[in-house]
Amino acid sequence: MESHGHSTNAPISVRVMRRDNPDATPRYEVFQIPHRQNMNVHMCLLEIQENPVTVEGTKTTPVAWDVNCLEEVCGSCTMIINGRARQACSTLVDTLEKPITIEPMTKFTVLRDLQVDRSRMFEDLKKTKSWVPIDGTHALGAGPRYAQDDQLVSYTLSRCMTCGCCVEACPQYGPGSAFIGPAVLSQVRRFNMHPTGKLNKGERLETVMGSGGITDCGSAQVCASVCPKEIPLLDSIAVVARDTTIHALTSWFGK
Ligand code: SF4
Ligand code: SF4
Ligand code: FES
Known part of the structure; x- marks a missing residue:
């Protein structure tokens, strides 16, 4: 039997707030990504990194974000996910309303996309x-x-x-x-x-x-x-x- 361990559910729609530099006006881009088992928000961003094409088929740049420990210990992957600040590495996609909206934190300077200066x-x-x-x-x-x-x-x-x-x-x-x-x-x-x-x-x-x-x-x-x-x-x-x-x-x- 063949098992790819993914695509058990419908593709997920993800809206990401993009900004090329601290002074740029933010814009949203929407991506459609395959659903994988036990997927967290960090994995969604990895999917986009691998295939940075919006839902309209436009090629774009990979989304920038910070990540380090991958086990909710370092805090570096903190971002606003569906309106609430939380860690991309420990937030499971299956617990979130779709489309998933991902934005950078608002109290720090945004360096690029989801990366902030803490x-x-x-x-x-x-x-x-x-x-x-x-x-x-x-x-x-x-x-x-x-x-x-x-x-x-x-x-x-x-x-x-x-x-x-x-x-x-x-x-x-x-x-x-x-x-x-x-x-x-x-x-x-x-x-x-x-x-x-x-x-x-x-x-x-x-x-x-x-x-x-x-x-x-x-x-x-x-x-x-x-x-x-x-x-x-x-x-x-x-x-x-x-x-x-x-x-x-x-x-x-x-x-
Ligand atoms: S929410 Fe504040 S107090 Fe709690 S872990 Fe994060 S920085 Fe520390
Ligand atoms: S004002 Fe004080 S109590 Fe209120 S959220 Fe800020 S630190 Fe917490
Ligand atoms: S990568 Fe360290 S808290 Fe998420």
Whole structure:
């Protein structure tokens, strides 16, 4: 018996927002692609890459998008699929309404087609020193111990893949605002509770007390509901808000 493992269903219609460079006016192109079993959106884009011909039969350029881990860990394939920010590698075609509409995220500069520049999030992680300082590159042995409860919270927070779904949904985040957004605030919480990361806690809090920091959060609360990793962003925002208040008071009285 012959089995090609594909074409079990009707072809799929995919509408892709195209843009050749950051300043180009976006346009849509529609493609008809064969259905394959367990197909995800990333595979749809691969089909188009192999045969970049629109439904009208016009030859076009292959669609550009970012991809890396293919297992919902790196966040690089995040795009707007049928109106919702999610990962192309983990979104299954069979769960989506057709035609499938694929667009780039709206809060970052679009470089080309579905590729966006998420470096702002990484810059904000740097600004808030969202890392654990180590002295040199030699092995330091086991670090200080975490309380078990803290360890669980920290693990949950560490699952953030800087995908940007939360900032896409956040009404306070965007090109016109300096707000660092919920993902970075959550990493501030994470590194502030780390036994070694704590050493920079004051500095981190002072950064998020400034413009673009915690007070820019308007508490719209949509960020937490869209996070694919179910990171408790509202708890993180509450913890950082409380800590900044305490820090402000203690520095005031400490003067
Ligand atoms: S907090 Fe969630 S939605 Fe936001 S960047 Fe991290 S993983 Fe993505
Ligand atoms: S609570 Fe609202 S304003 Fe604050 S970070 Fe989340 S979505 Fe943005
Ligand atoms: S490729 Fe890494 S999350 Fe999709």
